[in-house]
Structure formats: structure tokens, C-alpha cells
Amino acid sequence: SVRRSNVAVLMLDAVQGPGEADKKLGSFIMEHDKGCVVAVNKWDLAAGTDEEEYREAVFRTMPFLSFCPVVFLSALTGLNMDGVIDAIDHTAMQTRASLPTGLLNRVLSDAQESVHPPSEGGRRLKIYYAVQTGVEPVRVRLYVNDPSLLTANYRSYLVRKIRDRFELMGAPVVLDAKPRTRGMAGNPGMPQGTKRAVRTGSRKKNT
Template sequence: IKTLQAMEQANVVLLVLDAHQGISEQDATLAGHVVESGRALVVVINKWDGLQSDERDRIKSELERKLPFLSFAEVLFISARHGTGVGHLMKAVDAAYRAATRDLKTSDLTHVLEQAIMEHQPPLVRGRRIKLRYAHQGGQNPPIIVIHGNQTESVPLTYQRFLVNRFRKAFKLWGTPVRIEFRTSDNPFKGRRNKLYMRQQQKRRRMMKHVKRK
């Protein structure tokens, strides 16, 4: 509980794993909590200098296999006892925090969205193409990108992940989770057609009355 409370109060979380013990289920659970909290993250593998080459390869493979959802985070291999690699910690923390608190312009976000759609269109839903119109920033730490369009409630998870990856690469949002929120925008012309039609009919009737008088 104290760990979770500290996580909520932190700007950047250091997830320290013991290279000699490997990655446990508890480590994976804790990593999941970090992602859910939206906190920026640096993964630290400690006691690295005491491992042989094959053991290091095993840990790297285990990291990719058990914690694939942390692919956005920088991974540092250190030895706290001997100070190896510790000097890179603050640089990694600073980079993660800057990414998590970055200001993103609406025009830039919308441009990246348009480029992503050109590369890979959203799927059809009941014969209609999902339309994503524009994007703007909805929050920081973590970055929240709000996308407006129609049928947005039907955007599949695979396409959401595709968009997250495009935004992450475009704005170098490494070291932080990125969240996307979809909003269905009302058609601004909805109802105007009927009003216009009624005005046209009224104008036509006035003109007809004027012609009859002549």
C-alpha cells in the first residue's frame, strides 16, 4: 500500500529489478500499477555487473517477454554497489519527466493524426468508415490526446495502439504512458438543413403571393 501511495505522489517512478532474481509475478504486477497510474517510468536492472553474458541475454529476453507493456520506458543496467551506470539515472528521469509534461499543439497533433490515417485508415463499422477529424491535448503527466470524430466508441484496441505508437514516435514521448480519449463530435450542420429548407419554402411562398398580386 505504501508503495502505491508513493507512486501516486511521484512524478517519475524508478522500477528497480534484481538481475540475480529475475522478473517475478510481483514485479509484473507492480509494473502494471505504474502504467495504470500514468506515471513516467524508468526501469532499472540492478546488480548487472555480476552477470555473465548469457545471463544478461536471458534477463533482456525475460524483460521483453514478461513486461512487453513497458516497451516505452528506458531500461538502465546498473550496479548500485559499485556505482556502475548510476550516473545515467538522473538523465533518464529528466527525459521521462519532460516527455510526460510536454505541451502538444493542436495543429501538430491533428497533422500526425491525418498522416496516420493516410497510412492506415480506421476500419469499417456496419458498413461505415470510422472518421477521426482532429486531435488536441487533454492533459499532461501522462500526456492525454483527445481525438474527435464519429463512431469513436467503435475504434478497436489494435487501432488505438497504432495511433499511440504514431504519436509517441512523432513527439518522442518515451518514458511515459500515452493515453488517448475518443469523443464523438456532433455534426455542426445537423438540423440546419431542415431550417434552411423551411426558410426557402417561406421565401418561395412570399414570391408566389407577389406574382399572383401582379
């Protein structure tokens, strides 16, 4: 059912808290690039529990879901059932988000200015430009000098920057990298000022 869905709901027991089975299911949802809403059921039995503290505890246990909305409800009493539906609808909308190419490239340019792209063997990753290539999930393609230089950590960093700027709550972002060839000058969707890789100074941090 997760494979066929656009948005998956991870249902947690408010009293028991997230367990190993929940972590495995959450990982499965992320591996398949599905939108995700975390629904904490039986909230009526968790008297005196602070929502923000519980939310933080969930994210400590499952940090890979830290960008997902958390909704507290009771299926028995009907508490906040509308909130769950709203969260699902909003997340579904985010998985279909359109990212303006110019703004997307500015976000990535700023990200490179803040943190150096990784390097290996004296060669540093150069990101020339980016375009959105799909939705459900949101897909972004980077055109770079060498895709093998894009590390998992830096990929995650760029995804966080994209998600934060476009407020993609609960929506996965799939980022891939392709080499820019010599015959690709003046690529469609490439905004002015992004033909050359961003140069970063030695004072910036490395990832």
C-alpha cells in the same frame, strides 16, 4: 507511492530477472498512467550478459513497457547511478511534453493513411481532428464521428504513432475520443486541412 509519483522506477534484479511481482508492479504503473524507468540492479553480478539481449528479454516478459528506458546499474558499487537520475529526469520532461496541434494532426492523418480506421456495421471511424488536453500524463483528445468505433487495438496503434513521432520515451499517452457536434465548426487548435476526416483507399490495411 506510485499514485503520488510522476515517474516510477521499476527495479529489477539482474541475476533473477523479472518475476511475477515485477510484472504486476509494471502493470500497476501503466494502469495509473505514470512515466516509467526500468532499472536493472546488480549489473555487476551479470558478467558477460549483453545489455541489448537483456533489454529484449525484459520487453518480451513485459511488452507493455517496451517504450520505457532500461538502465543498468549497481547500487552496491555505484555503477551508472547518474544514468538512472538522468533517465528519470528525461522521462519526467517527456510527461510534460507539448505537442503542436498541427503536427499532431498530421501524425494522425498519416496513421490513418497507413492503416484504415476500424469499422462496425458498415460505419467506419472518422477522426476529424485532435488536440492535446493535458500533461503528466500527456493527454490527447480525438474528435470523431462515433467514439464507440475506436477499438482498443486502433487506440494503441495511434498512441504508438504519437509516441514515436514525438519521442515520448517512458511517457504514457492517454487518448480519449469525443463526438464532434454540428456546432463545432472552426474549432480552436484545428489546423487547416483537417476539417474533414481523412479518406483512405481500399488498398490500405485494416486494424
